[in-house]
Amino acid sequence: MEEEGFRARAPGKIILAGEHAVVHGSAAVAAAIDLYTHSSLHLLPASEEDGAGAVEVDLRDTGLVFSWPCTRLREVFGDRAGAAVNAPGPCSSDELAAMAKLLEQEHIPDDKIWLAAGLSAFLYLYTSILGYTPGKAVVKSDLPLGAGLGSSAAFSVSLSGALLAAAGAVRPQAAGDGTEWGSFHKEDLELVNQWAFQGEKIIHGKPSGIDNAVSTFGSMIKFKKGEFTNLKSSNPVKMLITDTKVGRNTKALVAGVSERASRHPDAMASVISAVNSISEELSSIVELAADDEVAITAKEEKLAELMEMNQGLLQCMGVSHCAIETVLRTTLKYNLVSKLTGAGGGGCVLTLIPTLLSNSVLEKTTAEIESHGFRCFQVEVGGRGLQFCRGG
Numbered sequence: 419m420e421e422e423g424f425r426a427r428a429p430g431k432i433i434l435a436g437e438h439a440v441v442h443g444s445a446a447v448a449a450a451i452d453l454y455t456h457s458s459l460h461l462l463p464a465s466e467e468d469g470a471g472a473v474e475v476d477l478r479d480t481g482l483v484f485s486w487p488c489t490r491l492r493e494v495f496g497d498r499a500g501a502a503v504n505a506p507g508p509c510s511s512d513e514l515a516a517m518a519k520l521l522e523q524e525h526i527p528d529d530k531i532w533l534a535a536g537l538s539a540f541l542y543l544y545t546s547i548l549g550y551t552p553g554k555a556v557v558k559s560d561l562p563l564g565a566g567l568g569s570s571a572a573f574s575v576s577l578s579g580a581l582l583a584a585a586g587a588v589r590p591q592a593a594g595d596g597t598e599w600g601s602f603h604k605e606d607l608e609l610v611n612q613w614a615f616q617g618e619k620i621i622h623g624k625p626s627g628i629d630n631a632v633s634t635f636g637s638m639i640k641f642k643k644g645e646f647t648n649l650k651s652s653n654p655v656k657m658l659i660t661d662t663k664v665g666r667n668t669k670a671l672v673a674g675v676s677e678r679a680s681r682h683p684d685a686m687a688s689v690i691s692a693v694n695s696i697s698e699e700l701s702s703i704v705e706l707a708a709d710d711e712v713a714i715t716a717k718e719e720k721l722a723e724l725m726e727m728n729q730g731l732l733q734c735m736g737v738s739h740c741a742i743e744t745v746l747r748t749t750l751k752y753n754l755v756s757k758l759t760g761a762g763g764g765g766c767v768l769t770l771i772p773t774l775l776s777n778s779v780l781e782k783t784t785a786e787i788e789s790h791g792f793r794c795f796q797v798e799v800g801g802r803g804l805q806f807c808r809g810g
């Protein structure tokens with residue numbers, strides 16, 4: 419008989435300013451978007467034959483299902499599993515190596531080999547939080563995976579939320595607004611965020627923590643050196659997102675920027691400091707109250723200029739791509755400003771949509787971008803973070 423189900427959903431994000439530089443201590447500004455990764459979890463009774471059962475994960479976006487006997491997981495993680503659910507800690511290099519061996523036996527198809535990082539994060543979070551309790555998780559996302567919209571953070575946050583709720587380590591709150599999705603107390607969200615950060619470390623190598631923070635807490639935030647503040651945006655920020663569909667990997671891009679910084683420490687310190695100033699200025703402009711068309715336009719022009727400057731500095735860091743440049747050139751024809759978002763190297767590009775932009779210009783811009791084989795879509799910016807509901 420199956421036990422109770424636990425479902426959590428966590429949003430993706432856009433970074434308005436400061437990606438990469440934030441890994442090196444600069445400020446950055448990010449906001450949640452209304453595209454979610456859903457994780458659901460059922461705990462299962464231990465199997466009668468071997469008394470141990472299995473842990474299964476069904477990754478719907480890839481059409482692949484993986485399963486490991488709990489006895490096999492015990493060989494990898496030993497007695498540590500499940501012991502420190504309230505004290506999130508990093509995965510050791512021995513555990514990473516043992517998981518890599520375990521995953522080699524799965525024969526993941528070459529064109530989906532990037533999944534190994536996500537599976538390692540899953541196994542680490544599962545065993546750290548639930549030990550060797552048999553269970554079945556299903557993960558499904560609205561987000562393009564590995565495209566700069568924080569799919570790895572939404573994966574780690576939604577899984578951590580569902581696992582911690584199943585372990586009884588956090589107490590989900592019923593939705594107060596009649597919807598099915600409730601949330602968690604702030605201190606419970608802190609615990610989810612810390613576990614999700616451990617998952618991000620496995621996927622990204624050296625994450626700043628901005629993506630998991632905005633996915634957990636939602637809203638629009640200014641983030642710097644692990645601390646963040648909520649930004650109260652008094653006017654809606656409208657963005658067009660273009661997915662160039664060029665695959666890339668955040669871990670490799672973050673490592674590439676660090677290598678460039680070690681080759682050119684002074685020049686890169688200046689670039690990072692310039693990005694910090696851009697993020698600081700952008701965060702204060704976002705909060706400015708603008709209540710007539712003139713003030714709103716002036717505010718949007720400043721935001722656009724700062725985004726354009728940030729894009730130039732991302733090029734300096736070596737994380738642009740010819741597909742990104744094609745989007746920039748196309749939108750510039752219509753006087754619109756764009757920048758890459760997330761790790762770059764392909765993935766998604768943001769275009770600021772001014773409040774007074776006519777629908778016909780927006781439609782023409784979108785059609786021309788899509789004529790290059792890219793996909794455009796609009797999102798709501800600055801919404802809710804992690805949410806929870808009971809059931810299948």
Ligand SMILES: Nc1ncnc2c1ncn2[C@@H]1O[C@H](COP(=O)(O)OP(=O)(O)OP(=O)(O)O)[C@@H](O)[C@H]1O
Pocket residue numbers: 455477479532533534535536537557558559562563564565566567568569570571573621622629666667668669759760761762
């Ligand atoms: N729904 C999912 N199913 C399986 N694996 C996922 C899922 N979402 C994320 N992942 C894991 O996260 C990896 C993508 O993370 P990566 O950090 O490279 O990109 P991103 O988070 O989408 O972009 P960015 O970090 O720039 O915002 C995938 O290769 C996979 O291992």
Ligand SMILES: C[C@@](O)(CCO)CC(=O)[O-]
Pocket residue numbers: 433436437438439440441566568622624625626627628629668672759760761
């Ligand atoms: C590239 C990066 O700055 C943002 C990825 O969304 C990495 C990070 O901050 O962890």
Ligand SMILES: [Mg+2]
Pocket residue numbers: 568569570571622629668
């Ligand atoms: Mg990521």
